[in-house]
Amino acid sequence: MEMEMLILSVLVLFVSLYLFRMLNKNASRNEAGHHHQLQPPPGSSGWPIIGEGLSFTMTAKRGVPEKFIEKRRIKYSSSDSKGSNSSCKVFTTSLLRESVAVLCTAAGNKFLFSNENKLVHSWWPYTIYTIFPGLKKPDTHKDSIRLRKVMSPFFSPNCLQKHVGIMDGFTKRHMDEFWSDEKQVKVLALAKMHTFTLACKIFLNVEDPEVIAKLEEPIQHISAGFISTLPINLPGTPFNRAIRASKKVTKDLEEMVERRRIDLDRYRQSTATAADLDENNQDMMSKLLMDTYSNGRQMKETDISDIADKLKGLLIAGSDNVVTTICSMVIFLFQLPTVYDAVLKEQMEIADSKAEGELLNWGDIQKMKHTWNVACEVLRLEPPNPGTFREAMTDFVYEGYRIPKGMKLYWSVFSTHKNPEYFPDPEKFDPSRFEGEGPAPYSYVPFGGGPRMCPGREYARFTILVFMHNLVTRFRWEKIFPDEKMVMSPFLGPTRGLHVRLYPLPSTPSL
Template sequence: MELLFVSLLSFFVLLVSFSLQLLFYKNKANLSSGLSLPPGNTGWPIIGESYHLLSAGWNGHPEKFIFDRLAKYSSNIFKTSIFGESTAVFCGAACNKFLFSNENKLVQAWWPDSVNKIFPSSEQTSSKEEAIKMRKMLPNFLKPEALQRYIGIMDGIARKHFETGWDNKAEVLVFPLAKTYTFWIACRLFVSVEEPSQVATLLEPFSAIASGIISVPIDLPGTPFHKAIKSSIKVKEMLDKIIKQRKIDLAQGKASKTQDILSHMLLTSDENGSFMGDSEIADKILGLLIGGHDTASSACAFVVKYLAELPAIYDGVYKEQMEIAKSKAPGELLKWEDIQKMKYSWNVACEVLRLAPPLQGSFREVLTDFSYNGFSIPKGWKIYWTANSTHRNSDVFPEPLKFDPSRFEGSGPAPYTFVPFGGGPRMCPGKEYARLEILVFMHNLVKRYRWEKLIPDENIVVNPMPVPAKGLPVRLFPHPSQA
């Protein structure tokens, strides 16, 4: 046993030594070629600084990884190594503008290998091609006319959700309920699934998928990556059954091409007349279900958190929403005009998104060598931009930890500083969709209850989105009309 230990230790030392030599020669090659790389540290061989990035989120302070290095290097661009990739981290509004303006020119979308393993069809084409394909497909379902039709559906689901999950309960766990609400809406609008038990069965594996998408891609039992792969397989098996049944329903005239995104995918060919296969459609739907509920559920949960902590802010939202509620006939669902009246509520939601952005940042791949701010960024490197580099920057938002919805009055924050949905050609196409479901959630929530947090100083974990560590338990106090 001792000999085995010594042998393993020797192998590890050799591996580290080899990696260090490789790193030395790589840096030497960069210097000899005259490149002026950004300042920074690539961390440990192979794993780089991935653990430091992830652990900052696990400890509830994802901005720490960024701000510690900004202070250390006195530069708004620094180099690191994340997920085995040489990476330049771009921080601040000017960097955001540069990246968003050069999409598909100098940079293109990129995700770690973990994403390709969880969404296998994305390995068949480039991330750029995938993005173009989806952005051609989504507008019909996310354009204003379609969104206006969704409001009544969202409000109807919200009412059922609060009746079954919140009403007549003294205490509830907010975050799981918020996930149920946003996932229920996504299932209804994307694949026409709305039966609560079927929605719950589909939802169960999704937490593991979200945690594993941005993780160290080690496929061993017990790792987040392994759990994500297993869960994605389980979800796609369920989606495959839904797809096969939909084909039958379309053939028999029981379903229509325009009823949801699934039907559209099944019946729409590309410019070459080719249709997507069932496996590719399952991957796309899986991605849409993740994107269509995870970010909004995080935002909804943090709305509850901040409204519990800030009674004056709650009172402002309550006043606005009750004026809308009193203007409605009994049983009448929300309409587009009602959403347009929720200006203060949306300012509050935006401040929530500033302090707890569901999208912490994202990656780009460098398409060609370029220089920016005096630094050379080599082709093939990855770039990581982060929302918190502006959201929590006191030069951009004075007193950045203070909750202040007035930041969004008038013309609002300066361009490229408030980026919870990204920006440029890659801005999240579901931004308006998310706005609707967040506001519908707020409307149904505050007209029913006040509440208080049961864990005053509950920790926040970012993995990969901010989540209350204990699920945000609250005690409910129904308004007299709801009691």
């Protein structure tokens, strides 16, 4: 009897497991079928091969990149039988020979940022992969997470405040040498020189002008290759120069990393303590090397190459984006005298509080609240980076539409930055938007968001504030070409290099 009951129990168990498995299969089929039945977001593939890329580029060059999204958001909005309008939250387009879903709302930004490495991961156009072949490595996402853990402490306010005096002293010397005795200057060129040299100091602990010049020229070719309208790898083209320049910079940085590795080895073998080692190696190159050493394994050749790649990216991001924001601020402060006067008042109060020769410190940066609000409004209206791409890691549903695995997604700052739903009277320059609680969550995203938020945002803030402090306390200025403006092609920059005429103020702080 007991044996019969045991057999019966086993049979019931197997039947139950079988039925449970079949129910799960049916549910999965129904869900898959449901996903398959759903339509992709509304949109257009545009012209053969070029898609809607020409329209995307032209609106950017006209200085109105938001029009590309606004026009399609209106076009694909719908109304129900009662006449109620339903605003379009996502549409498809064709860019870079890819079908791309464009998310149009702050909720869309939140969705992408919160689903990083869950439903989506980063994706770059083939031009970027060609210039930066290291991005193609299969472990790029894991490596990116590890890198951010290393960089986050370096770019934290607590760490960066140690560099404020260095930044200020460097900027004062730059102004003394290249601005003070000039009646006219080209802001773009000088700002590039300033920010790149400063990045070499902070990231590499390199101050030798010859070494910096050796890096700067190919870096400029790389940046030009990003915005090449004809990305063809033929000798003499900007794209080809960018590829060759990228290889050269990587090689030069690899040599620098290897020399630093040898120096660190010698330092470790000396009587120096771990605290001494950390105190004397505050730059990013040393931090990356020491992190690679932290697990006790020997440095590999691929480690040297990886670190060089990361430093190359930091040098580009740490200078280009800051430069464009400085140029935009120079234009807005000239065009808006009351805004300039308010910034000048705040900065002169700080300058007047300093003893002769005393450099800015962390407390001074904290006092520059209005100046940073102005910078934030500049970043809202003219963000250096218009947006980035993601790729669907799996099929999923967004706002009732099917997003298939492999489809590209694009989030743009202009979906929200110039949308009156989030910023009333969006074309008006109004720094007070950033007072109090500030903009609605996920509506203001010049530095991205989520796990991939720009790790250097605080570094950019410090660099911009220190530069503007030194500029406005020394000069007023006017544009030599009144109609010159910032345009995206596809990255932001002044159309003629931003020539300005300088008018020194009566009293100028000097180091």
